[in-house]
Amino acid sequence: MAYQDGYNIARRPLLFGENFGYWKDQIEHQLKTQVEIWTIIQIGFIFPTEEDVSVACDKWDAQTRRKIKADAKATCTLLCGLTNSELDRVEKFNNVKGFWEKLIKLHVIPSEPKDQVELEFKSKYESPKSTSEPDLEESNHTDFIALMAKEEINESESKFEMTTVKGKNPIIDLKGKITITGDLFDCVDMYKQPAFDHPLLKNHTLQLKPSSLPKGIKLAKVKPASFYGFNDTCPSGTILIHRAHKQDLIESLHLRNQFRAQAIADDPIAKGSHYAIIQTEHGPFYGAYAKMATYKLPDLQAGQTSSSTIYLFGDTNVPNNELNVIQAGWHVSTVLYNTSYPRFFTYWTSDGYEKTGCGNLLCAGFISTTNIYGPGSFIPEFSTYDGEQKYLAILIARDSITGNWWVTYDDRLPLGYFPKELLPKMDDYSDAIQMGGHVYSPLNVPSPPMGSGHPSNEGRNKAAYFIQVQSMDQSNNLDLNVYYVKSKFDIDNYYNIADDHYANDKDKYVFTYGGTGGFTE
Structure with a gap:
């Protein structure tokens, strides 16, 4: 049986426009097996500077080199999944986060941020977009990314391990929520969480909030994004559970x-x-x-x-x-x-x-x-x-x-x-x-x-x-x-x-x- 280009299961799929949903799911599955790479896509990488001057590559510390390498490998993975026509549609970008978001913007109708929390999250983790021709700093960065990508292109691909959630707990959001560190959480019905499988809790009545707090303790207002780094949370009536293997x-x-x-x-x-x-x-x-x-x-x-x-x-x-x-x-x-x-x-x-x-x-x-x-x-x-x-x-x-x-x-x-x-x-x-x-x-x-x-x-x-x-x-x-x-x-x-x-x-x-x-x- 011949496979249509972009659906061959033996290699990375190719994006040719109308298959974006399938392509995005498959690429995400590959990237999420490598926490450092998926994290760099989520939070972005800002090229190191000192007093607005780019730091020479021979002065990069080990952590910076590791981030640049992760940015390069992630960029290479995405580039290798594009046809020439799709590649022509992508404009200049500063890092792999910008590249990833550009692809999504080209194929999905963009939505406005939900609230000020999301705006604050974007300003904290998203690199500034370039509005002019690349300067010397960006050129040096791009050249180094290309060299690192060349080193990574022949590495064997990781296989995504699919996990099956067993038991009576209904998963409300099967795709889960992914934090900026790559952690995967599921949204589970609050009344059917694991605790209620315990025989001693068969007749337990769920308490939704404490009856009182110690004198002098006043709770501050909660901002969801300040905890996890997602743009949204689980639906009301559910709880977050770390997906366990x-x-x-x-x-x-x-x-x-x-x-x-x-x-x-x-x-x-x-x-x-x-x-x-x-x-x-x-x-x-x-x-x-x-x-x-x-x-x-x-x-x-x-x-x-x-x-x-x-x-x-x-x-x-x-x-x-x-x-x-x-x-x-x-x-x-x-x-x-x-x-x-x-x-x-x-x-x-x-x-x-x-x-x-x-x-x-x-x-x-x-x-x-x-x-x-x-x-x-x-x-x-x-x-x-x-x-x-x-x-x-x-x-x-x-x-x-x-x-x-x-x-x-x-x-x-x-x-x-x-x-x-x-x-x-x-x-x-x-x-x-x-x-x-x-x-x-x-x-x-x-x-x-x-x-x-x-x-x-x-x-x-x-x-x-x-x-x-x-x-x-x-x-x-x-x-x-x-x-x-x-x-x-x-x-x-x-x-x-x-x-x-x-x-x-x-x-x-x-x-x-x-x-x-x-x-x-």
Whole structure:
């Protein structure tokens, strides 16, 4: 059987006008298998300059060269998919993002931005369009792109792995939502999310928002694009769920053992896990709040995780296999993700991390209530060493009416909750709170950096740190009895706590934590 040009399944399709929908889908499938390339198409590449003068190519750092290479490879992929007539229709462009958007504009009726949020997103991530003849800077860029494209043109093509979503959860948007980091999320009916597959939640009534907030907490207005970087969100009545592959589910089970170290003393299963935390065990506590500085950690090896977390424990006078723990924070994990971006995450267990619980929404447990953001999402803003500091505020608070434990993200968005039915040993309150850093590494592999990757004794803005550390009482007041706060760490030559004290009425209780890592066992 002869194939019409553009529909040959053995190579990239050719665009000849009327097949644009088919061509776009096939090209997207190929590009999305390579996160760095798809990301450069989404966010664009701006040629490096210093004081409005182009930077010479011999001064490009490794990250810049990698971005240029990704831009070149993406450009080559698109160019090789055009017929001569289609290529003639494309005018000059500054980067592959402009090239991609030009193709879409030529074949799809353009629509106006939906609102000011989308305009702000475009101004932040889109490169300026050229309105004149190319200057020397653009010519140098184009020449280098051509050279890099020549290097890439003979590389074998990646195959797109199609994933099938199984189970009872209806996917509202089968194409999913793709973030600027290449993450793929599905829009799932809120009332048929994974949590409701749990037998203990068969008769659970969905709570759409917390009954109250701690005194002094006022939620800021939410802008969807400021979270993910898409131009739109899932429909009302649905939630965002990170599309998981089978390997993600397998690896998430390994996280159970990684969190046991600081929860269960001298546990042999927790080998490879290390921590530096502060804790207070003089409850009862009805919630916890803190702001933590966020960082990228690009040097993690395969199978490693580095996290910064708030933990709440149920009754601590129970056997290890009855211990209830809920937690939320940010982490960088090569176990679950392929980038060094910090991610917001949640975790729970009702048996001391033995058989129950999981991270994010990878099993029945945490109940999500928003179509804007969700566990597993990347955090777009992070701190720089001895420079600008960015914070993630996390509140975990027991709802005084329902008894569910709500998680509020960044003083803006109640994300969802840990349902009380799954936590029989913390039905009324929490006995203990922990905050700080935790790392995991496979045996015989040097342990990863924690926090900012710098020792805690370097101080704030260099070492990672928490500020405004507080607990919540039964009357929804935030405070902290600093007399009962203790520091705890297992290998203080590598990871430690420092500068833990009540600073002032604004920052309240603060502490630095972390380390460079490098411990091998």
